[in-house]
Amino acid sequence: MKDIARQSMSIKVESMDMLNGQIKMEAHASAIYLAMASWCEQNGFFTSAKFFFKQAEEEREHMMKIFNFLIDTGGSPISPEISNINHDYSSIVDVFESTLEHEVKVTTSIHNIVKKARELGDITTERFLDWFVMEQVEEENTIRDILDMIEVTGTEGVGLQMIDNQVANWIE
Amino acid sequence: MELICQSKYYTFYQAEKERRFYIDFGQKTIPLNLCQLIALRHKVLSISIEDHFDSDLNKHGFEVLLLCNKEHLFVLNTLEILDLKELVQHSFCVMGIAATRQTASV
Numbered sequence: 001m002k003d004i005a006r007q008s009m010s011i012k013v014e015s016m017d018m019l020n021g022q023i024k025m026e027a028h029a030s031a032i033y034l035a036m037a038s039w040c041e042q043n044g045f046f047t048s049a050k051f052f053f054k055q056a057e058e059e060r061e062h063m064m065k066i067f068n069f070l071i072d073t074g075g076s077p078i079s080p081e082i083s084n085i086n087h088d089y090s091s092i093v094d095v096f097e098s099t100l101e102h103e104v105k106v107t108t109s110i111h112n113i114v115k116k117a118r119e120l121g122d123i124t125t126e127r128f129l130d131w132f133v134m135e136q137v138e139e140e141n142t143i144r145d146i147l148d149m150i151e152v153t154g155t156e157g158v159g160l161q162m163i164d165n166q167v168a169n170w171i172e
Numbered sequence: 173m174e175l176i177c178q179s180k181y182y183t184f185y186q187a188e189k190e191r192r193f194y195i196d197f198g199q200k201t202i203p204l205n206l207c208q209l210i211a212l213r214h215k216v217l218s219i220s221i222e223d224h225f226d227s228d229l230n231k232h233g234f235e236v237l238l239l240c241n242k243e244h245l246f247v248l249n250t251l252e253i254l255d256l257k258e259l260v261q262h263s264f265c266v267m268g269i270a271a272t273r274q275t276a277s278v
Contacts, residue, residue: 002188005267008206013213013270076210120271 009074015125016075018113023066024080025109029102030059035087036095045092045164051171055099062132069128092163093150100143107136142170176266179259181252186267195259197246208240213260215239216253224250 037052063080070077089095110132117125149166153159173185173194183196193204195212204212215237223229235253237246248256264270 002186003268004186004188004191004193005206005209005264005269008191009210009269013210013264016210074206076207076214078214122271 011070011073011075011125012117012120012122013075014120015113015117015122016070016073018116019066019070019075019125020078020080022109022113023063023070023077024082025106026059026063026066027080027082028085029106030056030063031082031085032102033059033099035085036089036099039087039089039095040092043092045160045167047164047167047171048092048095051167052095054171062135065131073124091155092160093147093155096143096146096150100140100147103136103140103143107140110136146170177259177263179255179262181255182259184259184263199246200244202240202244204240212237212239213264216256216260219253219257221250221254221257224253 033052033056037049037056040046040049040052067077086098089098110129114126114129114133117123117129146167150163153162153166155163173187175183176186176193177184181198185194185196186192187194187203190203191205193206193209194201195204219235220229224233233250235248237248238244239246261270
């Protein structure tokens with residue numbers, strides 16, 4: 001029997017399903033960062049807003065990277081439905097703490113796909129995700145550094161204004 | 173055509189020369205390329221069979237399946253859906269593009 005299906009598709013369907021889940025997660029992250037940018041604009045944190053607009057774009061780029069990988073490997077990428085985006089935050093500290101929480105979830109999800117791909121012997125998917133693993137280290141580190149800066153600066157007096165100004169250091 | 177897998181209601185074939193697949197649904201046999209087959213898999217595995225046992229969520233216990241870019245329409249009952257889920261999962265394993273038979277929906 002000829003492997004027509006295998007000849008047309010280079011990854012396992014289980015990996016395809018998980019990568020489609022990751023596409024949804026990246027799209028969700030992009031939408032969350034856009035909501036955060038909106039919150040920052042409305043509350044006078046204009047530099048932080050710029051930071052989150054950029055983050056939203058980056059998450060969309062990550063989504064497209066996975067989308068195109070699925071096309072290249074003969075899989076079927078699914079355009080994600082996004083709902084339940086939170087627009088309410090109690091403070092700028094809450095915004096960055098929520099960001100770190102979300103980045104940790106994304107990291108865990110990517111690690112789970114790598115583990116599953118390894119279990120399936122799907123080397124193509126495993127190698128593809130190498131870039132994402134390292135990217136998540138960078139993403140988490142950026143937010144941790146901003147939270148450290150917030151702690152050192154403090155939120156009293158002109159602290160909030162200083163925090164917003166210093167976020168510029170993390171906009172490339 | 174080469175037989176890949178057979179279940180109670182359906183038969184799945186592969187046609188090497190045409191590089192296509194065929195599913196005999198009983199009423200009719202439909203040809204599918206791999207993309208259409210993956211789309212079918214997604215639709216079938218996304219069906220919540222639990223809803224069939226809740227009259228608020230699925231009043232009549234039927235599913236309408238539109239396949240191959242709306243070229244074919246099937247109305248299937250609970251047992252036929254269960255059988256189709258089984259056929260799809262087993263066929264993907266036989267063809268070597270799925271490692272395991274999944275129980276979770278996609």
